[in-house]
Amino acid sequence: MEKILEQTLLYDFYGELLTEHQKQIYEDVVLNDYGFSEVAQEQGISRQGVHDLVKRCNRILQEYESKLHLVERFLTIKRRIEEMESSLRDTEEPDKGQLTRQLQDILENL
Numbered sequence: 001m002e003k004i005l006e007q008t009l010l011y012d013f014y015g016e017l018l019t020e021h022q023k024q025i026y027e028d029v030v031l032n033d034y035g036f037s038e039v040a041q042e043q044g045i046s047r048q049g050v051h052d053l054v055k056r057c058n059r060i061l062q063e064y065e066s067k068l069h070l071v072e073r074f075l076t077i078k079r080r081i082e083e084m085e086s087s088l089r090d091t092e093e094p095d096k097g098q099l100t101r102q103l104q105d106i107l108e109n110l
Helices: 003-017 022-030 035-041 047-068 068-091 096-110
Strands: none
Touching: 003 022, 003 047, 003 068, 022 035, 022 047, 035 047, 047 068, 068 096
16 A cells, blocks of 8 residues: 555554654645645744654554554455445346346445
C-alpha cells in the first residue's frame, strides 16, 4: 500500500487516540504536506522534534492497527464489495433464478 494512503487510513481510524499536540503536528506534516521546518517554526520546537513526533505517531498508529486490524478489515470489505459490484455488472440480464444463485454465492464469499 502506498505510504501516504496507509498513513491517511491509519490516521482516519486511530487519529482520535493521539493527543491534540500529536494530531496537530501529524496533520500538518502528513495530511497538509507542510515541511518539518515550517511546522517546527510554527510550534516553537526543533525540526528534529517534529520529525521524531511524526515517527512516534506512525509507530503508535501501526501498533493500534496490529492489535485491532480495523484498516485491514475495512480494506477487505471494500475489496469484496468491489468484487460483488463487478460480478453484478458482468451478468447479462440473467433469469431471476440465476441472479438469485449468483447473489447467494457472492454473499457466501462475504
